[in-house]
Amino acid sequence: MAPLTSIRTENGKLEIVNQLLLPHTTEFLEIKTVEEAHDAIKTMKIRGAPAIASLASLWLSYHLTESLEASPIPAYLSSTEALKAHVEGILAFLYTARPTAVNLGAATRRLQNTLTASLAAKSDLLAIAKAIIAEGKLIADEDVGRNKEMSKWGAEWLLERVGAENAASGLNVMTVCNTGSLATSVREPLQYYLLTALELQTLQIPSVMLCDTMVGSLLQHHNIHAIEACLVRGALYPGTGNPTDEQAVVLITPRGLDGIYNPSFDVTPAELITAIVTEKGVAVRKDGEKTFDLSGIV
Template sequence: MAPLISIKSDDDKLEIVNQLLLPHKTEFLEINSVEEAHDAIKTMKIRGAPAIASLAALSVSQHLTRALRAAEPPAFLSSPSALKSHIDTTLAYLFTARPTAVNLGAATRRLTKTLDDAIAAGKVPREIAQELVAEGRAVADEDVGRNKLMAKWAGEWLLQRVADRGLDASKGVNVLTVCNTGSLATSGYGTALGMITYLHETRKLQKAYFTQTAPYHQGSRLTALELQTLQIPSVMICDTMVGSLFQHHEIHAVAVGADRIARNGDTANKIGTYNAAVLAARHKIPFIVVAPISTVDLDVHDGSQIPIEHRPALEACLVRGIRYPNEGGETEQVQVMITPQGLEGIYNPSFDVTPAELISAIVTEKGVAVKEKGAEGFDLSPIV
């Protein structure tokens, strides 16, 4: 079956699949402005650090493409300085949509560099805008290729690790993942879920396990949809059952994505990742982070410096889905409250930070990094 996609882009037409409606309804939402892109990112109609970065970059490309085609060019195309002021403001605004996802910052910095380099080269506003359009599209186009590279690196590293430990993987390996890191979270193929896909494609995967991190959390539902679409054998478990899973089933690895990786290897990812890492360490199960280079933030020394986004408290009280039983096959969704009304003191962070000491390997499109013997942190220089 064809893989799922999160973004469709053709010339200046830009659409995203509204992930709030998945897995029961697939509906594409047209994005016609930077403001609409910002809203889609902030309200989590699109999610996954690479996909967020792609949408932000593509929305800038769309904005400039339409400006270049306008019968009356907007004022910001009147001079290089006017264009710079406009684009700097636009990129700063987009960055505020999801502050933890460093890929978004990497994309905005990349476009800023393209802008500054073109101005320094003495190019006129229309030329500068055309270069920004091309660079914005490149941010999204390059994602699929690097995802396939890191998926292969991670999959082969795990298979070698299993062989070195003398474990029986004749029927394939079993891998647990947290949150969604597949085609819906990227521009295609995926990161940690890409690794699982690679193992499946090479017939080295026995089963994929994925956590339901909270009743309202959409990531696990999207993972379920992606694995079902790709016909990958899989099992969903509640995040409170990870310890039991490790006790009673042979799990060869935990593989997760990342929203930001600090210089020492501390990694921010969807809430519940740290829990899985602690339990994996207790059971001596390799814990692998699979993420693009753009996720590594060398300006952040360790996880204590990573900003953690907190979602509205109300989100922790709600769950959305279709009615059950549903004999008519209807896809209309309902939202219900699962806690007492007016509940106070709700703790609802979107992410937690897994310390580097609990991570076995960090994989990017450039390869695999492991810690030196006895070291708590990583040297990421070979893979960034």
């Protein structure tokens, strides 16, 4: 079975898997406009801080690539001043889709810095556009690279801990959003803290997290759409044989119910976590301590 990717860049298209429909339906959405990119991030059709940043960066790259090939040339390519205003408007708009996402903010600032540096160097319009295109693709490529490094470090740590023979019997790893203490989106099928981390501690099973080192100093809590706490999605039984027809959405709360609390994050205390695997190495919490010493890997 081929691995499922969250973003596809094939045949001149930019597509994302609609994570709102997983796991019962796999649907790829083509992202053509900045409004579609913004909506995908805001409504969590795409989720995970790195993937959010990659989508925003890649969309700008694809947009400018198409613009350079367009005939007639768009007005925002008529001068460096027009291009500057156009790109800055896009970056500001994309940032509003999820201002609490650390990676998205970092990506938009990198792209802004690329624009600013190119203008300061008095580059011509084509060179400026190509520099932004290259930087947008690089941001996404770097995320792929970090994931590969996390996989390498994680695999090595697990093999060292449990041995190759036990590892061959099957191991599960959960990826998370990392900000301060570890947090996972409560849109996941299981809230990690309430169900998984506490259960693993009871069973004395190590809890291992994978997350890159692009972290923020403060986790900003905010509420998300209440309707998501009122619905249950699932596959129909018996199925029709058509994957697109096999998802039902059922309202499980009374209509008109007010005051629903639906926080965006579920924070897991660090003392419930055994090890944190990053793209730079593995941090292990020492026995008796409630925090991690990350100084050796960041």
